[in-house]
Amino acid sequence: xxxxxxxxxxxxxxxxxxxxxxxxxxxxxxKDDSYDRIWRPRxxxxxxxxxxxxxxxxxxxxxxxxxxxxxxxxxNASDSLQFYWKPENTTDQFYIYMHFAEVExxxxxxxxxxxxxxxGKLWYGPFSPRNLSTITIYSVTPTSxxxxxxxxxxxxxxxxxxxxxxxxxxxxxQVIQFTEPETDENDLxxxxxxxxxxxxxxxxxxxxxxxxxYVWDGLNCTYDGFSAPRIISLKLNGNYFTGxxxxxxxxxxxxxxxxxxxxxxxxxxx
Numbered sequence: 323x324x325x326x327x328x329x330x331x332x333x334x335x336x337x338x339x340x341x342x343x344x345x346x347x348x349x350x351x352x353k354d355d356s357y358d359r360i361w362r363p364r365x366x367x368x369x370x371x372x373x374x375x376x377x378x379x380x381x382x383x384x385x386x387x388x389x390x391x392x393x394x395x396x397x398n399a400s401d402s403l404q405f406y407w408k409p410e411n412t413t414d415q416f417y418i419y420m421h422f423a424e425v426e427x428x429x430x431x432x433x434x435x436x437x438x439x440x441x442g443k444l445w446y447g448p449f450s451p452r453n454l455s456t457i458t459i460y461s462v463t464p465t466s467x468x469x470x471x472x473x474x475x476x477x478x479x480x481x482x483x484x485x486x487x488x489x490x491x492x493x494x495x496q497v498i499q500f501t502e503p504e505t506d507e508n509d510l511x512x513x514x515x516x517x518x519x520x521x522x523x524x525x526x527x528x529x530x531x532x533x534x535x536y537v538w539d540g541l542n543c544t545y546d547g548f549s550a551p552r553i554i555s556l557k558l559n560g561n562y563f564t565g566x567x568x569x570x571x572x573x574x575x576x577x578x579x580x581x582x583x584x585x586x587x588x589x590x591x592x
Contacts, residue, residue: 354386369394374425379455393488403477415464419493424451436487505531506550
């Protein structure tokens with residue numbers, strides 16, 4: 323058993339992305355991960371590593387193949403895999419994403435199927451991983467831990483399975499409820515244009531300015547507690563961008579409403 327250590331309106335905060343179990347001790351992120359998620363290796367006792375050198379087919383969640391090439395299973399074939407984390411409040415809600423791919427070439431007389439339980443209640447199953455192909459089991463709506471102070475995921479093999487359960491990777495996000503106004507619509511369109519135009523690889527997800535504690539890297543926003551936040555400065559230096567500045571940002575800069583910095587010096591527009 324191991325503890326998961328460490329993005330109304332609704333956002334989410336990453337609790338853990340886990341690469342279960344990496345053959346290296348280094349994290350995997352961009353450019354291997356197009357979303358710049360940081361996959362941290364996790365090594366635990368009472369588990370055995372499985373792996374393949376073959377490529378793993380991806381799905382819409384785009385987990386890097388290098389993450390999916392390895393998996394863990396319990397050392398004792400009759401044991402379960404367990405993961406737990408402690409929410410700050412019993413009412414906290416989470417999104418769970420569990421990624422599976424069979425990395426062994428099973429013989430005709432071998433089978434692997436299992437059920438997934440959340441705090442003792444069946445969450446999904448029975449389920450069998452697909453050979454060299456990623457399948458993601460995830461919560462469509464926020465999931466709570468039924469008022470418990472500990473959230474526990476358990477993977478048990480089914481009665482007709484003669485192989486233990488496996489898992490390749492796990493994502494866990496905590497739902498953050500906030501009542502702050504969203505970023506001004508025009509500013510949102512402009513910064514989204516910047517993100518698309520320049521292929522920004524920073525962790526730009528959710529609303530740019532709200533909640534205030536999770537403002538996008540490189541942005542400064544104004545807040546008065548009532549109206550929509552406005553973006554007043556943008557620093558993109560050090561990213562080696564090429565191309566023209568989007569018209570929306572040029573207009574704001576000309577009007578003195580936005581400070582742009584694309585290099586070592588501010589961008590002055592007259």
